Amino acid sequence: MYTELNSILNTTPDSFTQGEFVLLSDRQSDASFLIHHFLSLYLRARCKVCFVGLVQSFNHYSAISQRLGVSLTQAKEKGQLVFLEGQKESLSVLIPQENDTGSQAMDFLRDPSVGLKSLYDVLLSLGVSAGAVLDFSHYCRAIVCSQLQGNVVMLVRCDGEGEEDEGDDEGSERLMKGLTHQCSLTLHVQGLPTGYCRDIHGQVEVCWRRRRGDGQYTQKKLFQYKVHDKGASFFAPGTSSAVL
Amino acid sequence: MAAPMSSVGKPSAERSPFNNTSFQKKTRSKLISIPGTRPSVQNGQLLVSTGVTSLDYLLGGGLAVGTVLLIEEDRYDSYSRMILKYFLAEGVVCRHELYVAAAQDNPDDILQELPAPILDDVAMHKPAEQPRLSREPPDALDAMKIAWRYQNLPKVQTALASSSRFGHYYDVSKTMEPEIRQAAKCHRFYLPEHPTQSSPPHSTMLESYSALLKSLQEVINREGFDVAAPMSNSRNILRIGLHSLGSALWGDDLCCHDNPKNGRALTTFLYGLRALLRSSLSVAVVTLPSHLIQDRAIMGSITRLCDNAIALESFKGSERETNPLYKDYHGLIHVRQVPHLNCLASKLPDHKDLAFKLKRKQFSIERLHLPPDLSDTVSRVSRGELAGATTVASACGSGSSGNKHLDF
Numbered sequence: 001m002y003t004e005l006n007s008i009l010n011t012t013p014d015s016f017t018q019g020e021f022v023l024l025s026d027r028q029s030d031a032s033f034l035i036h037h038f039l040s041l042y043l044r045a046r047c048k049v050c051f052v053g054l055v056q057s058f059n060h061y062s063a064i065s066q067r068l069g070v071s072l073t074q075a076k077e078k079g080q081l082v083f084l085e086g087q088k089e090s091l092s093v094l095i096p097q098e099n100d101t102g103s104q105a106m107d108f109l110r111d112p113s114v115g116l117k118s119l120y121d122v123l124l125s126l127g128v129s130a131g132a133v134l135d136f137s138h139y140c141r142a143i144v145c146s147q148l149q150g151n152v153v154m155l156v157r158c159d160g161e162g163e164e165d166e167g168d169d170e171g172s173e174r175l176m177k178g179l180t181h182q183c184s185l186t187l188h189v190q191g192l193p194t195g196y197c198r199d200i201h202g203q204v205e206v207c208w209r210r211r212r213g214d215g216q217y218t219q220k221k222l223f224q225y226k227v228h229d230k231g232a233s234f235f236a237p238g239t240s241s242a243v244l
Numbered sequence: 245m246a247a248p249m250s251s252v253g254k255p256s257a258e259r260s261p262f263n264n265t266s267f268q269k270k271t272r273s274k275l276i277s278i279p280g281t282r283p284s285v286q287n288g289q290l291l292v293s294t295g296v297t298s299l300d301y302l303l304g305g306g307l308a309v310g311t312v313l314l315i316e317e318d319r320y321d322s323y324s325r326m327i328l329k330y331f332l333a334e335g336v337v338c339r340h341e342l343y344v345a346a347a348q349d350n351p352d353d354i355l356q357e358l359p360a361p362i363l364d365d366v367a368m369h370k371p372a373e374q375p376r377l378s379r380e381p382p383d384a385l386d387a388m389k390i391a392w393r394y395q396n397l398p399k400v401q402t403a404l405a406s407s408s409r410f411g412h413y414y415d416v417s418k419t420m421e422p423e424i425r426q427a428a429k430c431h432r433f434y435l436p437e438h439p440t441q442s443s444p445p446h447s448t449m450l451e452s453y454s455a456l457l458k459s460l461q462e463v464i465n466r467e468g469f470d471v472a473a474p475m476s477n478s479r480n481i482l483r484i485g486l487h488s489l490g491s492a493l494w495g496d497d498l499c500c501h502d503n504p505k506n507g508r509a510l511t512t513f514l515y516g517l518r519a520l521l522r523s524s525l526s527v528a529v530v531t532l533p534s535h536l537i538q539d540r541a542i543m544g545s546i547t548r549l550c551d552n553a554i555a556l557e558s559f560k561g562s563e564r565e566t567n568p569l570y571k572d573y574h575g576l577i578h579v580r581q582v583p584h585l586n587c588l589a590s591k592l593p594d595h596k597d598l599a600f601k602l603k604r605k606q607f608s609i610e611r612l613h614l615p616p617d618l619s620d621t622v623s624r625v626s627r628g629e630l631a632g633a634t635t636v637a638s639a640c641g642s643g644s645s646g647n648k649h650l651d652f
Contacts, residue, residue: 028544030584032584033588036588057522059586060585060586063287063586063587064586064587064588067587067588087515087518087519087522087523157545157548196596198594227588227589228588228589229587229588229589230588231588232588
């Protein structure tokens with residue numbers, strides 16, 4: 001849980017909006033540090049969390065959360081956290097026979113849970129179509145957000161260079177657009193447009209999409225961030241400690 | 245803290261602090277000590293050497309056990325093949341087990357070309373070896389006249405001495421001797437010799453990849469590299485070398501077409517490979533002819549799926565070969581990805597402009613620097629005109645077209 005990000009998003013472990021669908025996306029950078037933020041935030045808020053880990057193993061998340069002050073093993077023992085190891089299950093699927101991994105994920109939803117996270121670009125690279133992933137996220141949202149008043153947090157990666165006429169990248173771009181439409185809060189992580197910098201790892205664009213009586217209202221804010229060992233710090237563009 | 249003596253044999257026996265205390269030194273490291281590995285200083289991961297010490301430094305001390313290193317081949321597959329051979333040769337010297345898979349060359353040919361290790365202070369198990377310590381001919385060893393202090397020492401050093409060093413040097417002009425090579429256990433996978441099985445109908449993986457994955461899993465389970473296997477006294481590391489994955493010889497059309505039909509076969513295989521590696525004591529090096537892959541998005545997802553990724557770009561045959569800027573080097577090396585394993589921040593190298601040079605006894609990677617211009621001509625060839633767009637898939641945006649240095 002990064003305190004600066006909490007103040008940006010106006011969330012605390014005691015109060016955050018329920019029924020939200022948060023989308024984390026990145027383009028040519030790595031937004032997984034945001035996953036750790038949300039994971040530790042929800043665990044500190046004492047919600048039940050269901051985590052689908054497709055890319056890294058449980059030990060990886062556990063080691064990092066330890067540094068952020070949350071113990072995943074304890075949460076798992078208490079029953080607060082349900083961790084689904086995508087990698088181990090996938091091996092049993094990939095080698096003897098192939099199964100549609102999308103259908104496997106549907107079984108996970110039966111748990112009554114508040115938070116749900118996953119990493120969806122891996123599903124795309126495994127051959128699940130963008131349409132299936134969009135359907136899955138729609139069902140997630142319907143069940144978790146509307147019925148159970150929970151939150152869904154999803155991480156998507158887009159590798160496109162931003163050209164819309166790339167026909168073969170339609171999978172990930174289409175997925176991005178579909179998911180952005182469905183969600184209520186987006187955090188888009190990008191590298192700095194001016195190039196690589198050792199002290200500023202990139203920029204985050206936070207976009208709230210709220211529905212009000214007269215229509216959709218979007219509010220955007222841009223921050224720069226730096227990831228270090230025990231967390232991440234966020235600051236307004238140009239106010240990095242390396243510059244000032 | 246001294247505990248009272250349990251048995252009072254002699255009343256005047258002195259209390260030796262070493263025998264009679266209940267103090268037990270807590271062993272911090274739960275890591276099993278395997279020859280040829282060492283724990284990382286950054287995050288405590290178990291590391292193995294890639295065989296190239298400068299590449300070890302670039303990757304943060306070495307290659308972590310359970311990860312994949314992707315090497316994007318240079319145009320003629322000369323230097324990437326060299327690094328693969330260094331990796332396998334290091335495995336032989338450290339007594340690890342090897343697994344080599346190739347579709348183009350027979351794995352035996354690759355194994356015969358391994359470079360010879362430079363063993364100056366290390367003795368390997370060789371039957372006809374002369375012990376270094378005695379300078380006399382064998383028949384006079386019974387009575388050493390000069391080195392008589394060494395008379396009682398064993399003649400051949402045990403092979404564990406070779407594993408106390410991390411990272412060795414190799415002489416590229418000589419090949420490894422067959423005795424040393426045969427001491428290491430090698431598993432081979434040569435695609436043309438492997439019977440093709442029909443793949444299950446809904447598979448996104450090709451038969452070649454699924455056969456390879458199955459064979460890898462069999463070897464890991466059979467030889468006991470699985471982490472879940474019962475702990476025996478001797479654990480070893482399996483070094484996996486996969487040559488030229490994704491090329492047309494594996495049956496993949498990723499490198500042949502702009503819109504490949506099996507676009508996701510290789511990515512599915514890499515995902516399965518990583519899942520296998522994470523649950524076993526093995527490490528893999530995969531080379532990939534990335535210059536043939538047209539689809540940048542698929543290349544991006546392939547890079548993401550591998551933990552470490554570097555790309556080699558050799559100057560051979562290109563216009564840069566005759567360029568005075570690059571005359572000391574053989575090519576450029578780009579670090580595409582470094583892993584974050586159990587930690588939030590990753591350690592990217594500080595400098596993006598790295599070049600490599602293959603010397604006879606060392607493969608060195610250095611920072612590219614402009615030599616001082618001592619000629620009369622004022623205009624110096626600026627680096628911005630030469631360096632192509634080197635995009636680094638890290639937290640930096642897509643690079644602008646080269647750095648434009650101000651020319652005075």
